[in-house]
Amino acid sequence: xxRVAAVAVAALLLFATGALTRVRYSxxxxxxxxxxxSWRTRAEAKQLCRDRTAEELEAxxxxxxxxxxxxxxxxRYELSVRIxxxxxxxxxxxxxxxxxxxxxxxxxxxxxTPGRHRITVEFRRPDQHDDDDDDDDHGRRDVLxxxxxxxxxxxxxxxxxxxxxxxxxxxxxxxxRGEHEGRDDSDE
Amino acid sequence: xxxxxxxxxxxxxxxxxxxVERIHVRTVAGRRRISWRLLTWADGxxxxxxxxxxxxxxxxxxxxxxxxxxxxxxxxxxLVFYRLGRPYASVSGISGQVWxxxxxxxLHRFSSDAALGAAAIHAFRMYAQRRxxxxxxxxxxxxxxxxxLILVCGWTGYVLVWDSHAQLLAIEGARLLDVLPIFSEPxxxxxxxxxxxxGGFFFLNLFAHVALPVGVGLLVWIHVxxxxxxxxxxxxxxxxxxxxGLLVLALVxxxxxxxxxxxxxxxxxxxxxxxxxxxxxxxxxxxxxxxWLVGGTITLLLLAIPLLSRPAPERRPAKSxxxxxxCTGCEQCMHDCPYGAILMFDRTDGRDGIVARVDPDLCxxxxxxxxxxxxxxxxxxxxxxxxxLAAVRAWNALNMPGAHDxxxxxxxxxxxxxxxxxxxxxxxxxxxxxxxxHTSTVEYLVRSGAGGVLIATCAERDCRxxxxxxxxxxxxxxxxxxxxxxxxxxxxxRVVEASAGDARVLRDALHRFQADVAQLAAASAEDNVDxxxxxxxxxxxxxx
Numbered sequence: 001x002x003r004v005a006a007v008a009v010a011a012l013l014l015f016a017t018g019a020l021t022r023v024r025y026s027x028x029x030x031x032x033x034x035x036x037x038s039w040r041t042r043a044e045a046k047q048l049c050r051d052r053t054a055e056e057l058e059a060x061x062x063x064x065x066x067x068x069x070x071x072x073x074x075x076r077y078e079l080s081v082r083i084x085x086x087x088x089x090x091x092x093x094x095x096x097x098x099x100x101x102x103x104x105x106x107x108x109x110x111x112x113t114p115g116r117h118r119i120t121v122e123f124r125r126p127d128q129h130d131d132d133d134d135d136d137d138h139g140r141r142d143v144l145x146x147x148x149x150x151x152x153x154x155x156x157x158x159x160x161x162x163x164x165x166x167x168x169x170x171x172x173x174x175x176x177r178g179e180h181e182g183r184d185d186s187d188e
Numbered sequence: 189x190x191x192x193x194x195x196x197x198x199x200x201x202x203x204x205x206x207x208v209e210r211i212h213v214r215t216v217a218g219r220r221r222i223s224w225r226l227l228t229w230a231d232g233x234x235x236x237x238x239x240x241x242x243x244x245x246x247x248x249x250x251x252x253x254x255x256x257x258x259x260x261x262x263x264x265x266x267l268v269f270y271r272l273g274r275p276y277a278s279v280s281g282i283s284g285q286v287w288x289x290x291x292x293x294x295l296h297r298f299s300s301d302a303a304l305g306a307a308a309i310h311a312f313r314m315y316a317q318r319r320x321x322x323x324x325x326x327x328x329x330x331x332x333x334x335x336x337l338i339l340v341c342g343w344t345g346y347v348l349v350w351d352s353h354a355q356l357l358a359i360e361g362a363r364l365l366d367v368l369p370i371f372s373e374p375x376x377x378x379x380x381x382x383x384x385x386x387g388g389f390f391f392l393n394l395f396a397h398v399a400l401p402v403g404v405g406l407l408v409w410i411h412v413x414x415x416x417x418x419x420x421x422x423x424x425x426x427x428x429x430x431x432x433g434l435l436v437l438a439l440v441x442x443x444x445x446x447x448x449x450x451x452x453x454x455x456x457x458x459x460x461x462x463x464x465x466x467x468x469x470x471x472x473x474x475x476x477x478x479x480w481l482v483g484g485t486i487t488l489l490l491l492a493i494p495l496l497s498r499p500a501p502e503r504r505p506a507k508s509x510x511x512x513x514x515c516t517g518c519e520q521c522m523h524d525c526p527y528g529a530i531l532m533f534d535r536t537d538g539r540d541g542i543v544a545r546v547d548p549d550l551c552x553x554x555x556x557x558x559x560x561x562x563x564x565x566x567x568x569x570x571x572x573x574x575x576x577l578a579a580v581r582a583w584n585a586l587n588m589p590g591a592h593d594x595x596x597x598x599x600x601x602x603x604x605x606x607x608x609x610x611x612x613x614x615x616x617x618x619x620x621x622x623x624x625x626h627t628s629t630v631e632y633l634v635r636s637g638a639g640g641v642l643i644a645t646c647a648e649r650d651c652r653x654x655x656x657x658x659x660x661x662x663x664x665x666x667x668x669x670x671x672x673x674x675x676x677x678x679x680x681x682r683v684v685e686a687s688a689g690d691a692r693v694l695r696d697a698l699h700r701f702q703a704d705v706a707q708l709a710a711a712s713a714e715d716n717v718d719x720x721x722x723x724x725x726x727x728x729x730x731x732x
Contacts, residue, residue, distance in 0.1 A: 005237045014433050018441045021301055022459035027356060027472055032454060038380035040373070102372045107380070155453045161382040172382070173452050 028111075033152045035112045037081065037121060039162030039169075040103045043095035044125075045072035074100040075125050082120040083112060092126065106162075114154045121146045121160050121169055144169050150176050223316035231650070232689020240647035240685055244430070247422040247649060248310035253408060254427050255303035258434075260401060262296035265289075267398070272390045275350040276448045283445055294438025295431075300342050301463040302434060307335050317601075317652065318497050322504075323414060323527060323552045325494035330411040332490055337404050342464040344397040348390065352458045353465070355379070355449035360468055367476035381451035414550060415654065416528040505553035506569040508546045514565035517542040520669040524560035526654035527552055554653030555624040559663060562670040564626060573626035580617060580629045589615050589638040591710035594702050596642045597625060601652055603686040603694040604644030614698070622646070622683075623656025627663050627672040630681060637713025640680045640705040644694050647687050657685060679708060 028034075049070040057065050074095045081089040089110065096102035106123065124143040144162065146169035152158055158176050162169050227245075234243040244251060269289065271278035282289040311331060314320050320328040343361065347354045362375040378386055412418035421427065446459050460468065471479045489496075498504070508529070521544050522530045529550035532542040544566060546557075553568050564573030589595050595615045598604015599622040608614045617633075619625055622645035633641050645657040661683060662668035672681075682701050686694035 002237060009237055010429070010433055014437045017298055017301055017305070017434075018437050020463060021297065021443070021461040023462050025458050025460040025469060026456045027458070027469075028454045028456070030456065034454060036380055038377055038382045040377070097372050105374050105377065107374055107376055155456055157381065157452050157454060159381050159452065161380070175452075 028155075031114055031154045033112050033114050033154060034109050034157045035081070035083065035119065035152075036157050036159045037079070037106055037108045037161075038159065040105050041123075041162055041164065043074050043077070043100070043102075043104045045074045045095075047071070048073050072101075077104055078122075078124055078126045079106060079108070080120075080122045081108070081110065083110075084118050109157075112152055112158065114152050114156070116149065116151050118149050119146070119158075119160075123162075123169065146170070152176070221316065223312065227313060227316040228687070228689040230689075231647075231687050235647070235687060235690055235693075240649070240687065240690075241423060242426045242429075243647065243649070244306075244422075244426065245309060245313070246647055247426055248306045248313060250419055250422040251306040251426075251430060252303050252310060253420045254422055254430070255299045255306065256401070256404060256408070258299040258431060259296060259303065262292050262299065263398075263401075265292045266296060270348065270394070272387075272394060275348055275390055276445075279349045279351075280445050283443070290442050291435060291438045294441075294443045295435055297443045297461075298434045298437055299431075300338070300345070301461065302430070304335070304338055304342070304463045307331070307338065311335070315493060315497070319652065321494040321498040323529075323550050326414055327411050328494050329491060330407050332487075334404060334407045334411060337400055337407060339464060341397060341400040341404065342461075344393045344400070346461065346464060347393050348397060349445075350390070350449045351446035352449055352455035353446050353460060355451070356455050356458055356460075356468060357465060358449075360471060364471070364476050364479055367480060379451055414527060416526055417655070419649070506571070507548045507551040507553055508555070508557050508566055508568050510544045510546060510566040511572075512537060512543045512565075514563050515543045515561075516563055516565070517544070518562070518669060519544070520562070521557040521560045521566060524556055524655070524659055526554065526556055530557060530566075554656075555620055556653045556656060556659060558624045559626050559659060560670050561626075564628070567624075571620070571624065573628060576619070576624070576626050576629050577632060580632055583617055584633065584636050584638075587615055589633070589636075591637060591712070592639040592702075592706050594640040594642050594698065594705055595633050595638045596644060596698065597622075597629070598644045599646055599656070601650075601688060602644045602646045603688055603691040608694070621651065621653045621656045622660045623651065623653045623658075625660060627670060630664070630672060631676045632717055634676050634680050634711070635714045635717045637711050638680075639708070639711050640682065640701055642698060642701050643681070643683045644686050645683060647685055650687060657683075680705065680711065 047070040049068045051068055052060075052066070057067075077093045079089075079091050079093055089108075091108070093104050093106060094100060095104050122143065122145045124145075144167070146160060148171065150158060150171070156176070158171065159173060160169055160171055231243065231245055234245050238244065240246065265288075266282060269278060269282045269285075279293070282293050284290070311328075314324075314328065314331075343357060347358050347361075359376065359379050362379060365371065366374045366376050378389060408420070412420060422430070444459065447455075449455075467479075467483075512535070517532065517535075519532055519542075522532055527550050529547045529552075530544050531547065533545050535541055535543045546566070555568055555571055558564075558567035558571060558573050558576065561567070561573060564577070567573060567575075587595075593615055595617055596604055596608060597617045597619055598608060600618060600620050602622070604616065605618050608616050615638075622643055625643065630641050630643070643660065645660065646652070648657045651657055659668065663670055664672045664681060664683065665678070672678075682697070682704075684694055684697040684701075686697065
């Protein structure tokens with residue numbers, strides 16, 4: 001009898017071990033989907049400069065006598081996301097790093113219901129306006145914008161990211177690329 | 189003479205109850221704890237089923253070490269077939285090896301789960317038994333770090349598979365790390381699908397998964413560094429049974445493969461391993477800083493247990509001290525101390541030879557040295573062999589056991605005290621630990637006319653003093669130093685292993701022993717049994 005009990009308890013413990021290693025878990029409901037925004041981009045900085053005084057120049061070694069002192073002021077950025085006619089999500093972002101000298105990292109995930117949607121994503125400096133989205137002096141677009149009609153299936157993660165070479169927001173997964181909606185910085 | 193002075197002093201000042209109480213550490217508060225009662229209940233059941241020698245709850249710590257060995261062996265096999273460039277495909281290939289790979293992987297997985305479960309049981313046992321403070325604090329803290337390392341090692345192992353379970357763990361781990369202000373680029377970006385998984389990710393994981401066990405080995409060494417003769421492996425039969433059981437599980441219910449990780453889909457219906465990912469479903473519901481806050485608070489509380497468990501200074505059991513005048517330098521206490529707290533030094537009192545000294549930082553007041561010292565020269569204050577003898581003499585005078593009566597000496601943590609302390613029909617002489625019993629105490633009871641002496645001990649693997657029952661048995665029956673003299677009739681002595689949850693075992697043993705004693709001739713009481721006088725003669729010899 002004791003041996004039977006010993007085997008039964010051992011079997012129970014083993015079964016519990018086996019069962020606890022494969023508990024079915026779904027982090028989201030079956031009809032959930034996600035819109036994920038993820039990219040990095042070099043942050044621009046405004047140079048705040050002033051002329052050195054004669055005394056300051058005199059105090060410096062000859063090879064360090066630059067006429068101006070410039071302090072970089074990192075610029076802030078604004079991310080806005082809109083799905084269909086829903087509320088617009090707006091968030092201010094700034095460059096990473098203790099001295100704000102690292103790139104700006106964009107990472108946001110927000111639930112989206114499966115089906116057809118019209119999404120609008122914009123990334124720009126807050127002081128820029130819609131009519132500023134032309135190339136700047138260095139060929140960079142000041143306002144990054146993506147407007148797209150997409151079809152999202154249950155369980156999908158719709159990724160919007162940034163192509164640093166073409167300087168545009170885009171959807172890398174071909175299954176999600178969808179149709180253009182209005183003016184877009186994408187040339188797809 | 190010291191003897192008469194000692195008895196007179198005690199009788200005058202403290203009375204018998206107080207005298208008896210002084211020789212054992214107060215443990216009533218400890219026994220009232222819910223955790224202790226739960227543990228006692230579980231131990232009792234497991235003892236009934238597996239016997240105390242193979243009770244896996246007693247061997248939980250040793251089982252962890254044994255399973256770490258299994259993990260190492262199976263891990264080496266898996267390492268041969270794992271490919272960094274195609275993690276999922278290579279693990280899938282291993283699982284496809286019907287004859288070897290599948291069960292090796294299953295054994296690896298289940299061993300890690302069982303190791304974590306056994307570690308949790310071991311920690312709970314130490315907490316419930318209050319073996320977590322003082323000199324044992326190092327073992328407690330190193331044990332916690334060990335569990336943390338095993339968790340991290342498991343995390344890296346699961347990520348290496350790169351299935352949907354791995355995806356969840358990786359993303360959640362990255363989310364938690366990103367909240368720390370130490371990474372300039374969020375780690376989560378590695379798992380967004382924006383680019384491929386960085387090549388170094390799997391290499392780093394594999395490196396950590398292989399390197400961390402080195403740290404685990406080091407921590408195991410630290411964990412047992414303060415105990416002498418650590419029992420780091422369970423009995424062979426139990427080891428074989430545990431591994432065989434896990435192997436059968438791996439064969440009957442093999443570890444499957446979840447869907448391959450896909451960063452463009454939300455993982456669904458993931459077979460979660462709750463041993464290693466128990467935190468994941470809860471953590472996903474709250475912001476990362478809340479996870480850190482809750483996790484940090486729990487960790488701090490666990491680390492603080494040695495401070496929280498520590499009794500108030502006035503209730504802390506005294507450390508052992510040596511009466512150097514009485515010490516003969518026989519070294520037996522040094523050999524018996526389960527914590528390596530006693531060392532021998534050259535005498536500094538002008539006499540030749542060596543003398544024992546106790547390191548108070550290592551002493552846990554277990555009192556094992558009380559029973560190992562023939563001249564009763566050391567032990568915690570008020571618990572030395574001389575105090576024990578004084579207490580038993582006073583107790584004997586009060587209770588006067590008859591020629592067919594059985595006196596039960598019950599270890600505080602065994603069923604002896606737990607079940608019979610309040611039973612007026614049983615002549616019960618309590619003591620902190622069976623290993624504390626000086627053989628002179630047993631001899632005194634027998635020669636004073638008690639029909640028999642039944643000693644109730646804990647299970648050998650569950651002794652608070654680690655080696656109490658083992659040394660007691662050797663002192664009584666195998667002639668270990670401070671042995672029970674030949675002149676004492678062994679038929680009147682019996683040792684029963686009965687943990688606190690084994691009251692029935694002890695009751696049965698008591699009844700059997702009472703029946704056996706009734707068959708013996710009536711015990712004769714000697715007058716003026718004065719065992720200390722013998723010791724004093726030794727002491728005088730040493731002094732001269």
